[in-house]
Amino acid sequence: IELEILKELLSPKKNTFKSRFLVRFGEKIQSVPIEEISFFFSEERVTFLQTQAGKKYVLDSTLEQTEAQVNPAEYFRINRKYLCRMEAIDGIFAFSNSRLKVTLKNSTDSDILISREKVSDFKQWLDQ
Known part of the structure; x- marks a missing residue:
């Protein structure tokens, strides 16, 4: 049993990214799958997500927090x-x-x- 615990502790943790985001739409709470989200953006200190269908929802997190919750291979x-x-x-x-x-x-x-500083990282991300 101790060997199993040791293996678990030593094995690299997989990053777990969100597969959906909870959003409020009036009084209704809705779950938006990550596959439907085109982009996240910040406007006047409020973070939004926008779906492929063009719907916009307010998020309770900052853009920085959201960035840490999504897969960097998919979002830049x-x-x-x-x-x-x-x-x-x-x-x-x-x-x-x-x-x-x-x-x-x-x-x-x-x-x-x-920005100039992000251009090479952006091109690398596009070329993966």
């Missing part, structure tokens, strides 16, 4: 305001000072920029 923090899924990216454009400009599906924000 493109800037202080956005954490997006690869499938949500509509277009990537070269921008001044070696930055990139990104457009997201179902987003009205046309000014989503990736």
